Amino acid sequence: MSDIIVQKFGGTSVADTTKIKSVADAVIKEKELGNDVVVVVSAMGHTTDYLVKMAKEISEKPSAREMDMLLSTGEGVSIALLSMAIQEKGYQAISMNAMQIGIITESVHQKARIIDIKTDKLRKHLDDGKIIVVAGFQGVTEDGEITTLGRGGSDTSAVALAAALRAKRCDIYTDVEGVYTTDPRIVPCATRLKQVSYGEMLELARVGANVLHPRAVETADLSKIPIRVRSTFKLDNKGTLITGVENMEIELSQPVTGVASDLSQVRIVFCDIPDVPGNAAKLFGTLAKENISVDMIIQSYARTGNNTNDIAFTIDKADLTRTTQILESIREDLSAGAIHIDDNIAKVSIVGAGMVDRPGIAATMFETIAKMGVNIKMISTSEIKISCLVEKKDSDEAIKALHTIFNLDSDKIAVVKGDLPNI
Helix, strand or coil, rough: CCEEEEEEEECCCCCHHHHHHHHHHHHHHHHHCEEEEEEEEECCCHHHHHHHHHHHHCCCCCCCHHHHHHHHHHHHHHHHHHHHHHHHHHCCCCECCHHHHHHHEEECCCCCCCEEEECCCHHHHHHCCCCCEEEEEECCCCCCCCCCCCCCHHHHHHHHHHHCCCCCCEEECCCCCCCCCCCCCCCCCEEEEEEEEEHHHHHHHHCCCCCCHHHHHHHHHHHHHEEEEEEECCCCCCCCEEEEECCCHHHHCCCEEEEEEEEEEEEEEEEECCCCCCCHHHHHHHHCCCCHHHHHHHEECCCCCEEEEEEEEEEHHHHHHHHHHHHHHHHHCCCCCEEEECCCCEEEECHHHCCCCCCCCCHHHHHHHHHCCCCCCCCEEEEEEEEEEEEEHHHHHHHHHHHCCCCCHHHHHCCCCCCCCCC
C-alpha cells in the first residue's frame, strides 16, 4: 500500500499558467516516488484581493454568506487548470471542491472551522491511481452552505486532509525555502531552521511568522502529521521539518529559536469598568460569541474612590469595526467609560523551547528593547514565548536587536543536531 503525501501550493505558486505547469511537475515528481498524492491549491495570485475589491465596489458591507460564495470561486479556477496540466503530462488527475469531497465545517461564515472530512471518494480516486487536486480555503456546512476558513485557510485544509487520510506527511510549498529565525527581509542574516517543534511553530505562527497559519499547526500537532515547509522553486531543498521532537531539551543549545513581529493588531483600552465580578466575563464572552479572538489582555488595579479599572486587550485589525460596535452596545450595561483605540502598534516576540526553566531571558529581552529607547506598552508570556507591544515604527529595529542579542545571526542558530529524519 502506497504512502499518501498531501501537498499544498499557495497563490504565488499558481499565479499564472507557466507556474501552474511547474507545479504539475512537482506533483508528478512526488507521484513517481511511488506515493499517492493529494494536492491542495489556493486561488491564483491576487485573485482573492481582486474579488474582495469587486465586492466592495458593489457594497460597503457585503454579507458574510455572499462573500463566502464569491471567494470560494477562486480556488475552482486553480484546481481545474492544475488538473489539466497534470493530465497533459500523461497522468490521471481529478479536481474536487469541498462540497464534492465533503469537507464539513461549522456554520460560521468567513472563519469556519473544519469538523469532519469524508474520505470515501478520496480513497476511491487514490485507489484508481489518480492524483487528486483539492480546492483549499473552503468548506460546506451539514445543510449545504458554502463557507470559507479565513486567513491561512488553505494550509488548514491541507493539514486536515492529511490527518483525515492518515498521510505520511504534508508538504506546504511557498515562495520561501522554509521557516527562518526571523523575516529575512528585515534581517538579511536570518537563517533557515532545519527542524522546529510543533509548539515552537505554533507560537511563531501566532506572533506573526506568516509561513503557516496557527490552526494548521494545531491540527498537525493533534494528529501528529509531520509538515515540511518547502520552496516551490527549489524542489531539491527539503526546507524545514515541523514535527514532535524527542529529547529536545538536551538537543537545543540556545533558548530562543526565532523572533517575529506582528503589525496586524490593534490595542483597545476599555476604561472605567466597575470592579465587580462578572464584568470581564461579560466583555470577553460577548466578543467570543461574535467569533472575535482576543490576544494580549491586561486589567489594571481598581482605582480607589470610584472602584473601577481599565481593561486593555489586542485584536486583529480586521475585527476592529465589529469590536467597537460590540463595545458600544455593552458599554451602558457595564456602566463603563471611554474606549481608546491604538492602531500604531506592533507585537514583537521571541520564541524557543529552550526558554523553559532558564532565568534571565525576559530580562535580556526587556533590557535590549530599553537600550533602544523603546517603551513597552504591554507584555504577555507563555512557557516558550515572550511578547512585547511597542510602537510600529520601532518594530524592525527591535527585531534586529533581539535577533543579534540571542545569537541568531548567521551560522549561530541553534538547530536540532544531526540530519533530518527520513520523513
